Amino acid sequence: MRIRQAAIIGLPILLSAGVAQALEYGGRLLLTGGVNTIEGAAGGGLTPWAVIGGYGTRDQIGGNAFFSHVEIDDYRLEVRGAVLGLFDRVELSFAEQRFDTRQVGAALGLGAGFTFRQEVFGAKIRLAGDAVLDQDLWMPQIAFGVEHKRNNRGAILRAIGARDDEGTDYYLSATKLFLAQSTLLNATLRATKANQAGILGFGGDRRDSYRIQPEFSLAYLLNRHLAIGGEYRFKPNNLGIAKEDDWWDLFVAWAPNKHLSLTLAYVDLGNIVIRDRQSATYLSLQVGF
C-alpha cells in the first residue's frame, strides 16, 4: 500500500520532471550545429557534416529555419528550409530551392527568368562518436544521411538529356573538431546521380549510374562566435550537353548567440550549362534553437 502511494505521488513528480526536461533546449555549444547546406542538412554551405542540426543535446530537441541567397554571375539560387534535430541523434530537414536562369533562360529559349524548383527531403542519423567532446579520441562523429530530391521541370530535364526528375543521394560524413588546434575537419562521401545537385535532374546521356563523390570541409575557429573555412565538393559529369565542374567555397560564419547565425561565402561553381566560370556570393541566415 505504501509502495502504491509512493508511486502515485512519485509519478506526477517524475512526469513533470520529464516535461521540464523536454522543454529545456539549446544545451549544445555555440556553432556546433553547423550552418545549413544548400540542400538543407546541417554542415557547411555545400557539404553536410556528421553533426545534428540545432543545439539539442541527447536529452533535447533542436532546430532551425534558414534562408540562403546565392547570387551567381548569370544565375540566382534561393533556398528556404528548416531542420529538426532529435536528441542529438536524428536530423530531419527540408529545403526548397529556386534556381533562376535569368537572361540565360532567354538565350536557351525557355524565357527570361525561367526557374527550376526543387524540393529536398533529408534525414540523417548519427552512428557514432562526438565531434566536439571526444577530444582524447581519434574517432570522429560519423553520420549517414539521405537526401531525396524532386525537381518540378521534368520535361525540360529530359530534353537536355537527364534521365529523371527525381533522385536520392546517400552520404556518409565524418566530422571532427580538433579543439586544441581550433580546427574542424569534415569528409563526406556522397553516392549521387544528380546533375548540378539535381537542379539539372538525375542521370544523363553520358552516364546514368550512381557515382561516389568526396566532399571536404575545413573550418578554423577565430573565437567563440566566428569561424572561417573552405569546402570542396566533387561532382559527377553525366550530361553530354553541358560540362559540370566541382564546386568550392571560402566562408565566414558568425553566430552572435544560439538563435542566429549568418554565413557569407565566395563560391566557385565552374561551368553551368552555357555559362563558364560561374562564381557567386552566398549569404545565409539561420534562426533556431
Place this chain on the structure above:
Amino acid sequence: MAIARYLVCLVALFAASSLRADPETFRAFGGVPGLTRVVDSFMEELLADPRTRPFFESVDQQNLKRLLVEQFCAELQGGCTYTGRDMRSAHQGQGITMADFNALVEALQKAMAREGVPFRAQNKLLAKLAPMYRDIVER
C-alpha cells in the same frame, strides 16, 4: 586525390602537436596566478547562471576553487598535483546532464575570455577537459 592526402597529413600534424607537453599554454594563462583569476571568474559565472547555480551554491567554494586551479594547472603540465577526488566519484549521484556539462563549459569560456586568455590557449585547456564528460554526465 591530392586533397585527401593533404587532409591525412593535416590530421597527422594535429596528432603530433596534441601529444606534446605544452608549457606555452600554461604561460598564456599566466601561470598559477592567472589560473586563480580564471577560476575566480569561473565560479562567479557558475553562480550567476541559473543552469549551473544549483550545483555550486551550497558547496565549499573556496576549496573547490583551490582544487580547480590544481586540476587546470596539472592538465596544462604546470607542475601542480591535483589532490581532489577522481571525476567520476566527485560527480556521482548529481544527475548531471549533457546540457549542464555544456553550460559549465560556456561559463569557463566566458571566464577565460574575461581574464584575457587567448582563444587558442582557451581551446587547449577545453580539449583536455572535454572528454571528462564521460565521467561527469549521468544521463
